[in-house]
Amino acid sequence: MAASAAATTAIAPLLLRNPFPTIFMYADQSLLNLVRKFKFLEFLLSFFISSFFFFLRLLPSLFPTIGTIKTPKTECYVAATASAGGGGDSGISRALSQLLSIVSDIPVCSRKYEVVRSLAERLIDENVQEGFEVLREVNRTVLSAAFVRTLNRLEAVMVERHGTAADGCGQVEYRLNRVLRAVRSAGDVAWSKVGWRREEVSREGISAEKLAAELLWLAQKMEACGSGEEAVCLWASASNLARLALYAEPRLQGSLVKVSAYLFKQAKEMGREQEDEIKKEKQRQTNMKMLMSWLPLLCRGSNGTDTPVLSINERAELEKVLEEIIEMLEKGEEQEKVLSLWLYHFTYCSSSDWPNLLPSYTRWCTSSRKLALLQ
DSSP states (O other): OHHHHHHHHHHHHHHHHOHHHHHHHTOOHHHHHHHHHOHHHHHHHHHHHHHHHHHHHHHHHHOTTSSOOOOOOOSSHHHHHHHHSOOOSSHHHHHHHHHHHHHHHSOTTSTTHHHHHHHHHHHHHHHHHHOOHHHHHHHHHHHHHHHHHHHHHHHHHHHHHHOOGGGSSOHHHHHHHHHHHHHHHHHHHHHHHTTOOOOOOOGGGSOHHHHHHHHHHHHHHHHHTTOHHHHHHHHHHOHHHHHHHTTSOHHHHHHHHHHHHHHHHHHHHHHHHOOSHHHHHHHHHHHHHHHHHHHHHHHHSSOOSSSOSSOHHHHHHHHHHHHHHHHHSOTTHHHHHHHHHHHHHHHHOTTOOOSOOHHHHHHHHHHHHHHHHHO
């Protein structure tokens, strides 16, 4: 670890001291005019730019912890289906897994996106309409794997965009990461100025907003296929994603608020239906994790009056849902943790006055006062 940190520390000054990136990436118009007049200078400029980007391509292999989080490339659709997970042993399960993987990969602007997504929806609906448990299990397994995969991809995109030094790498590695991203961005400008374009387009170019919207779609499909409880558990466990969401762009926050609102409603319904004490306890723990992870985003998300994420009726409904879920928790320590967290984010966020859980807070205070008198 020490050797790796030392090597990383040593390379950062070299990147900053190297005069060629600055000279060629930020060349003004006069330099470009000079290059066009003299073929030798044009060749020299091309040579140095090519050498520099070749050096950048070598960095990930020399320093594995530096750079973006990469999705393994596949050579054919069979490998893509296998890497997606949850494909099962039958052809229909592999086909559905492949379709959901493609939906996640291609951009919304592609004319094939709606075609592939509609085909995936048709397969899911037909599996349900057939009425056989084995086909419903195919839906549940494949949709669950797709939900996990999309969660991981969304977190990877958000770490790339908003990652901090606290995510497991050191300060030096994080700063060098930012330098490399800035250099690559400037490099694209330099390539375009001399008339070239980089051919490689990363799969991580898919927007975070698209992935968040697909999470909502997958959660709705999972609920329709009888695996809504698993979607709730997975969302409750995504605490790191919830922390990253607090620093995301307003549009992405809005998409994640919609996912949270939908799954909070599902969690409330599941809490009502549970009769077994063991399942009730498990559901209570899931509700606790979900509140602790996603309640701050509801307070700090983009919920202003100009562009509200949820309508007035939807907000009021979700407030009641949250109150019911909080009532399902233990009236002592668990409710105190949740309501203290809500009070902190609710009061320190000046741009939003929602969700207003003051009635729940008042009830908890009354209950705590009575417990204090009994002691």
